[in-house]
């Protein structure tokens with residue numbers, strides 16, 4: 001049973017909008033941020049309209065309800081991720097903050113001069129820069145897992161790369177190539193080498209059923225706005241022992257047990273890492289997002305995206321042949337619905353500008369992965385990325401927009 | 412607002428056949444400019460003589476039609492001018508580019524009427540349409556910011 005995309009589309013108000021004199025929005029930028037269903041928007045509005053109050057402190061009715069709404073959402077998100085308990089789930093602003101949290105707490109207290117952290121050549125800057133910052137302070141070494149020609153991790157030399165390393169930090173799915181990495185295999189390799197692992201699930205959680213307990217990572221991060229949730233909310237998952245052993249991140253209210261003029265003690269996890277008033281409405285919205293995804297079904301979403309990616313690769317190749325390069329694995333089953341394209345010699349900025357005129361929304365640029373772009377020999381690509389609300393008509397519109405761009409820049 | 416306002420014929424012409432393309436050999440001064448948004452890079456090489464005259468300048472690197480054509484027009488406009496005149500040109504161009512960002516509350520580049528009304532931007536006027544596309548302003552100004560940096564370094 002495929003997804004009923006025409007019904008799903010109706011749940012997303014932005015997809016019903018038009019731009020440039022009545023053209024429907026063809027949204028192909030979900031790897032950047034996803035659209036939000038009405039149920040998420042309503043859940044946040046309802047929170048503000050009915051139970052808005054600060055959490056974990058008020059003794060009155062709506063304060064209790066606000067706390068319950070927030071912690072209830074934590075429980076549902078934890079379940080969605082396959083966590084054993086909601087104590088394993090720390091809310092952060094986004095994946096970037098989650099990785100910075102790990103780098104600043106676990107990293108700064110466990111890494112010393114000469115230690116190695118292993119990254120891959122397909123990482124988002126969110127995974128690269130925090131470790132560069134620790135390297136600048138602590139003098140750690142960064143090692144890089146290279147890529148094969150079709151955009152997979154090249155693990156030929158992996159034993160040497162992880163030898164003596166303290167951490168392997170990598171993405172579960174590339175936001176540029178769509179490559180789905182062998183997460184379980186890599187976390188196992190890290191563990192055998194005595195290293196911790198940090199998995200960036202930003203592109204995985206929205207599109208594939210995720211079970212952190214099975215993936216075997218020590219740290220797992222994700223971001224809410226790519227999985228139908230609002231901006232400003234993301235998370236870090238780790239086992240309780242791991243979180244307990246880490247020093248706190250930001251200091252302030254919510255994260256303390258006691259404060260005196262001499263010092264402070266931290267409260268229990270996960271709140272120990274959640275200083276200050278949390279983004280309550282956003283957490284409630286994220287809870288509504290996982291409810292929506294669960295109702296549709298993650299396996300159904302994945303199957304839909306494999307089929308649609310296959311359709312895109314096939315039809316675009318038929319239409320444009322060698323004029324069009326699509327980076328990454330050729331086989332739809334080993335990739336997500338992320339397609340970085342190069343078309344003729346047209347610069348991605350010019351390409352996406354013409355596409356916009358057709359209502360087609362694509363991102364152009366380096367996609368926050370400059371080392372990868374360099375390895376691809378490009379400064380920039382245009383990227384089309386799919387989600388549950390896209391259908392074959394959207395792919396056909398992409399093809400038509402490509403054709404229009406080709407005509408415009410035909411010289 | 413149609414695409415023709417953004418991609419004027421003169422812009423496409425400079426994109427197809429960029430002027431002063433390449434790199435001058437040392438001892439020409441060399442500066443790299445980056446557009447952090449899209450990853451485009453320009454390499455500007457420039458020779459300024461003892462009288463402060465821009466004897467020659469070239470543009471290398473990669474970029475979209477807007478950044479490439481803007482840089483190409485810039486080299487044509489600046490070559491043979493004094494460094495002081497070049498700075499006036501830069502100021503005039505960036506003011507033209509800031510009309511829209513000013514409306515958005517960015518007051519960085521001063522008032523339009525402060526620039527010399529006699530200063531003729533020539534072909535560069537064709538880039539006016541870019542201000543309607545705020546994200547592309549960074550493309551149009553990439554070469555110019557790099558030139559400013561080069562002139563600053565040379566006079567330091």
Ligand SMILES: Cc1ncc(COP(=O)(O)O)c(C=O)c1O
Pocket residue numbers: 031032094095096097124126127171173174175200202203223224225234368
């Ligand atoms: C693979 C990957 N990691 C991390 C991020 C960062 O997400 P955020 O900006 O929400 O922290 C992104 C999103 O751009 C991503 O695609």
